[in-house]
Amino acid sequence: MQCxxxxxxxxxxxxxxxxxxxxxxxxxxxxxxxxxFRNCPYYRLEDEYRTVRKQM
Incomplete structure (x- = not known):
């Protein structure tokens, strides 16, 4: 897990x-x-470009 x-x-x-x-x-x-929990089920990759990709 990479917090x-x-x-x-x-x-x-x-x-x-x-x-x-x-x-x-x-x-x-x-x-x-x-x-x-062996792997955190709440983990979500921090993706600062996610919004930009949706706008394209």
């Missing part, structure tokens, strides 16, 4: 650290913390 390239991986200037910005319900969070 650094995920669109949900955000930087918090106040705390000066990165965090995952996916909203999980209680069950999903429990599975996530127990490492119930």
């Amino acid at each position: 650094e390239s995920c669109m949900y991986y955000q930087y918090d200037e106040e705390y000066e650290e990165y965090f995952c910005d996916v909203n999980l319900d209680e069950d999903e969070m429990e599975r996530f913390l127990r490492d119930g």
Whole structure:
């Protein structure tokens, strides 16, 4: 899993650290913390050119 390239991986200037910005319900969070996911199902490649391709 490459969190650094995920669109949900955000930087918090106040705390000066990165965090995952996916909203999980209680069950999903429990599975996530127990490492119930081998590959993160929320991972989405950060693609800054996605909007540009749609306009073409």
